Amino acid sequence: MTKEATANRVKLGELLPLMEEFYTIQGEGAHTGTPAYFIRVGGCDVGCHWCDVKESWDAAIHPPTEATAIVANAVKYSKTIVITGGEPLMWDMRHLTSLLKAEGLKVHIETSGAYELSGEWDWICLSPKKRMLPKPRIYKEAHELKVIIFNKSDFAFAEEHAAMINEDCELYLQSEWSVRDKMTPLIVDYVMANPKWKISLQTHKYLNIP
Ligand SMILES: C[S@@+](CC[C@H](N)C(=O)[O-])C[C@H]1O[C@@H](n2cnc3c(N)ncnc32)[C@H](O)[C@@H]1O
């Protein structure tokens, strides 16, 4: 394939820069504890200084991979597929999600919402970031809002987003991992005082699984 042909097929979402794929247990948020197959698509320019997958940022180092091949593999592992990254919405997700849906799979996304929503989703987890705010449409579509708490000002950021999100959306606060000893007790107090929120822990990190 020429460079141009590859670039065109990436643009269509037929090829995606695949960083890794793994079968594990959803560690975070509403589906914590559910076995799921994770597909991590490379590429992100949001630039969170505490990001736990910085290796994902540069799309160029992750091989353009056939969406059909990703799906053929995924079906072998789980009925629940989580698309994450990187920032998956940097890419056109319509092709990948229609292939996954055609296999009868439940398709979830982890996203910052910083790019336009594409694709067909059974579950959208929106984790907004200050450096690049979500595009407006996703506030109507998200099933779960998961705000990362790195410092005290993030509680106010969380409330700003709760005020914009649809009323059926579940609300979660999750400590940034490196400050968990300090922030988790504050989140516990906050959730008890503001019970529309729930706490999300990165349980896979406590369990030492991917
Ligand atoms: C690595 S991101 C990839 C998906 C997308 N770019 C996003 O940020 O939602 C997956 C999830 O991990 C969260 N996350 C990333 N680094 C984290 C950290 N150091 N501590 C806690 N959560 C983190 C993100 O907020 C997001 O909910």
Ligand SMILES: Nc1nc2[nH]cc(C(=O)O)c2c(=O)[nH]1
């Ligand atoms: N077990 C596990 N659960 C997760 N939930 C969201 C993750 C992500 O990086 O998007 C993640 C992850 O990397 N591992």
Ligand code: SF4
């Ligand atoms: S948006 Fe997600 S992948 Fe991108 S830097 Fe932030 S946490 Fe990492």
Ligand SMILES: [Mg+2]
């Ligand atoms: Mg992760």
